[in-house]
Amino acid sequence: MEIPYTVEVRRDTGLTNGKIGIWLFLASEVMLFGALFASYILIRTGAEHWPRGDSILNVPMATFNTLVLIGSSVTMVMAWASLVRQRFDTYRIYMGVTILLGFVFLVVKYFEYSHKFHDGLFPRTNNFLAIYFTLTGLHMLHVAGGMAVNAYLWGPGAKLWKTNPVWFTNRVENSGLFWHFVDLVWIFLFPTLYLL
Amino acid sequence: MTNDHTTTDHATMDHGGMDHAADIDKQVRIYITVFVALMALTIVTVAISYLHLPTAMAITVAVLVATIKGSLVACYFMHLISEKKLIYAVLIVTAAMFLPLLALPVITHRNGFWIH
Numbered sequence: 001m002e003i004p005y006t007v008e009v010r011r012d013t014g015l016t017n018g019k020i021g022i023w024l025f026l027a028s029e030v031m032l033f034g035a036l037f038a039s040y041i042l043i044r045t046g047a048e049h050w051p052r053g054d055s056i057l058n059v060p061m062a063t064f065n066t067l068v069l070i071g072s073s074v075t076m077v078m079a080w081a082s083l084v085r086q087r088f089d090t091y092r093i094y095m096g097v098t099i100l101l102g103f104v105f106l107v108v109k110y111f112e113y114s115h116k117f118h119d120g121l122f123p124r125t126n127n128f129l130a131i132y133f134t135l136t137g138l139h140m141l142h143v144a145g146g147m148a149v150n151a152y153l154w155g156p157g158a159k160l161w162k163t164n165p166v167w168f169t170n171r172v173e174n175s176g177l178f179w180h181f182v183d184l185v186w187i188f189l190f191p192t193l194y195l196l
Numbered sequence: 197m198t199n200d201h202t203t204t205d206h207a208t209m210d211h212g213g214m215d216h217a218a219d220i221d222k223q224v225r226i227y228i229t230v231f232v233a234l235m236a237l238t239i240v241t242v243a244i245s246y247l248h249l250p251t252a253m254a255i256t257v258a259v260l261v262a263t264i265k266g267s268l269v270a271c272y273f274m275h276l277i278s279e280k281k282l283i284y285a286v287l288i289v290t291a292a293m294f295l296p297l298l299a300l301p302v303i304t305h306r307n308g309f310w311i312h
Contacts (some may be wrong), residue, residue, distance in 0.1 A: 008271075013280070015280050019283075020282065020286075023283050027287070031290070034293075034297045034298060035297065036249050036277055038300060038301055041302060042240060042304075045301060045302065054245065059245070067238060074227055074231040074273070076273075078224065078227065081220050081227070085220055109232070143303045176273075180270075183273075184266050188266065189239055190238075191258035195241065195245035195254075196245075196251070196255055
């Protein structure tokens, strides 16, 4: 069965089905992270004492990771722009760098987590660490998921460019929307958890 | 509902109204500008944290800078600055649900309505 409106826009929505689909998905993601942020606010405002993030967490590593994720967001949008410019080889480079930066982000988080575990700091230790591991862990899963989709679009999924370049470009844009959302979540997680 | 891949006259790269490759050169310059702004604002965020402002002030400033950064990502990288009405409608409904969700714990804490 053929998926409708992957290339042409629907007259009633003015959008392809993939585009409206990814935005509805992102809306649900906003509510998912919103619930966790609300839990964080509730727990923090209700606590008698709450540690500053920088007294427990590694700010330089997180700052580096923030710059890495922002960098990956710009390479992602440049990958899409390369396809619009009909430059497939350039797309491959930008998308490859995006995946690589996502990998760097996860490696840095691995070292952060390892250091915490080595120091005997676990989610069960206190409420701050519980919310820290929950929020950053869920975010990491999103990074990994985005990397998997991007890797598909870099590798086997890129065959679509030869037969239907517009559809492929729309797919890359939709994947990019998810990736930018993951970046956007981190932009709020970073100061909330590490700096306040 | 069919999707005829053989007719490309109305086929479009669905990215917020930018249907011409010529516009992309201008967009790429904007992406680079936004990228530099995001990097600078990240440094500003960290620098401010070293000032050890009072908690309320620190939260206000951090959330403000994060909101500016988030808006840049949403408006330019996610093309929300020139999207279709339906996308805005989806986001307005989302905001109508999301903002009370965040406000609820703050309001209840200040009034002591639910907790105490």
